[in-house]
Amino acid sequence: MRYIIIGAGAVGGTIGGRLAGSGHEVVLVARGAHRAALEDGGLRLRVPEGELTYRLPVVEGPAGLGELRADDVLVLAVKTQDSAAALQAWGPAPVAGGGTAAERLPLLCAQNGVESQRLALRIFRNVYGVCVWLPCTYIEPGVVSAAGSPLTGILHLGRYPHGTDETARLVAADLEKSHFEAPVTPDVARWQYAKLLANLGNALEAVTGPMESTEAVALFERVKAEGAAVLAAAGILYAGTEEQKAVRGDKVFLAPLHGTPRGGGSSWQSLTRGTGTIEADYLNGEIALLGRLHGVPTPLNDLLQRLANTFARERRAAGSMPVAELMRLADEVDH
Template sequence: MRYVIIGAGAVGGAIGGRLAQSGQDVVLVARGAQYEALREHGLVLRTPDGEHTHRPPVVDGPEALGELRADDVLVLCVKTQDSAAALAAWGPRPVAGGGTAAGRLPLVCAQNGVESERLALRTFQRVYAMCVWLPAEFVEPGVVRADGTPLTGILHLGRYPSGSDDTAHAVAADLAKSHFEAPVADDVMRWKYAKLLANLANAIEALSGVLTSEEGIALFRRARAEGEAVLGAAGIAYTSRDEEKSTRADKIRFEPFDGSPRGGGSSWQSLRRGAGSIEADYLNGEIALLGRLHGVPTPVNDVLQELADDAARRGRPAGALSVAELVAVVDARVGG
């Protein structure tokens, strides 16, 4: 199989780099400065076991790759707010032997949130969900840092909306050769909804910095409590924190390896880079949407979504507010 990594940023770069390192056939898809850096210098992947430079083929879009192969696996690693455009670009592409990518090829959604799978299933016939536990950071164009050890990440994988097949097991086997654990789960969305609850902290982290204070953790607990109430009202199952903890065990540890402080998660990185958009609409906003559908108030998530979106639009830097300032704003809006 050949892996076409659509969005070679932090997660895509780490997955693509590790797959290339284990001898898998990989194509990286990137844009702008990232595309130029990857094309000229290769992908530099910094990990606890060393710095690795990989030079798989790099393209800036489906037209540059031409006709797709029948054994291609498309791995969608863009932020969810960019999914619709990526799906529209890749879905109609011709595949050797006839047909299109949407009709013939497997598409793996290696993303936060739960919306991309729904978007993909409108056009793609073979959609797979992946729950991504993978601490990675886009350092600068061409350079990705992955802090996890001894595993780089744990990537639960299954058919969407449920089930598994030979393709899922084949992809999992390739990932298992590449510093990942990739359990095939018929109920993969249970894992993704649990990750959604954890990702409700992303907006807090983006707005006020990496969560270390009791005040910030308490705000996250308020957002998570709303999320749990919403999922309960909607009848949506998710894995417990005990199940997640036992699955991770000591398989992913964060160990400083180059003297650099650990940065924040994906939303923090979006503000730090001045990306102009953030995934809050598909994290806190997913809880807000379900809350409105099922009559459950979600005031904390409503405010966090609004503040994160506003910070991205205005180009505010990551961590511009103190935790105390953020809590004060939330309390003023919803009552503390």
Template sequence: MRYVVIGAGAVGGAIGGRLSQSGHDVVLVARGAHHEALRRDGLRLVTPDGTHRLPVPVADRPEAVELRPDDVLVLAVKTQDSVAALDAWAPRPVAGGGVAGDRLPLVCAQNGVESERLALRRFRQVYGMCVWLPSTHLEPGVVIAPCAPQTGMLHLGRYPSGADETARQISADLEKSHFLAPVVPDVMRWKYAKLLSNIANAVEAVCGPDAGADAAALVERAKAEGVAVLDTAGIAHTSAAEQSAARTGKMDIQPIEGRARGGGSSWQSMVRGAGTIEADYLNGEIVLLGRLHGVPTPVNEALRRTANECARERRAPGTITAAQLTRIIDAA
């Protein structure tokens, strides 16, 4: 198999870099200054066991990749960018005939639960991946993946459910590449549990990663709404105990000399001044389900709105304190 990683940021760069390091055929797809740095210098993957300079092939657009029948597409862009990426890659021709949407498997290595549905409109073979992979991408050409002994845990399964030989082959390659990659028949149960964790992303992005007790209290209020929504909707999600049992002692964040630990994916979008944030598909997913099932979600509604405003205005994390954000939410 060759892995074409669409979106070689924190998650995509870590997955693609580790696969390449272990001898697998990989193409990274990136844009702008990140693409130029990867093309010029290769990927610098910083891990607890050192800095690895990896000369991974890189492309900046679908037309620059000649797709093969043995390719696996790994979608690792933020969900707000999924439609554009899927529309660009699904009609691409594959050597021997046909197009990617009909012939190639696509793995959604993303937060949230919406991209799989978007992908299934365009691709016959869609796989969900629940990504537990603390990693950072703030500098062109550089991805920091601080966990050890395993770089991350990537539950994998067919969407909407099931497991097959393709999933098992992908899992085997990942598990030779510093990942835990269990193949599960109910991958969305894991992804909905991750969604509850990602509710906190908006608070961290707006207030900063060390915002104290007020931020923690907001996160708990938002998560309580999320649990109530999923329970009312009858959507299964793994328990905290099940998640802890799967990860504890297997992928712990380690200090890396000269590299301060920052925040999660939404915080990184704010620091980079991306202009967009994934809150519509994290807090916004809870809001959507709440509206569908008659469950009030005022905290998540306010977090979604405020995070989007801050992203559009390219504010730095911490320009709104957790106390101020709490007052905004309570007023709403």
């Protein structure tokens, strides 16, 4: 199988680089300065064993490949706010032997949140969800860092909305040869909703910086509790804390990368790169949506969604709001 990584940033670049490192055929999809850097110097993947460079084909879209192959696997790894455009671009792409990518090829949604696979299923017949437990960073064009050790990450995957099949098992086997654990599960959404609760802190980290103070940690717990109440009202099941610990164990811990500070999560990285957009609408905004549908107030998630979008739109510096100021705003809305 050939893997086409649509969005070769932190997650996509790490998955693509690790697959290439274990001998799999990989194509990277990127734009702008990142694409230019990948073409000029290759993908520079910084991992605990050192910096690895992979010179891989790089395209901006399906036109760069002509006809797709029947053995292609599409891995959607853009931020959710960019999913619709990517799906519309790749869905109609012709496949050798007839038909289109949307009709014939598997599409794996390796993203935060739960919305992209719903968007994908409107266009693609064969959609797979991936729960991404993968500490990785993309700040500099051409460079992706992944500090996870001894495994780079854990990627639960399965068909969406439910089920498993041979394609999922074949992809999992390739991932497990590439420094990942990849459990194939018929209920991948249950793991994704657990990850969603953890990702509710992304906006908090993005606007105030690493959650190191007791005040920030306490606020995060309030935000998660609000999310858990919404999921309960919606009747949505998710993997509990003990189940997650049992699966993760000590398989992924952060190893120091020489000359590469860890930085923050995906939302912090978006602000740091000054992209002008952020995924808060599909993280805190997912909880806000479910809250409105099921009559549960979500003032804290509403606040974080609004702040994150303002920071992205105005290109404010990541971590520039004092924690005390955020706490004051949170107490004002949550009373």
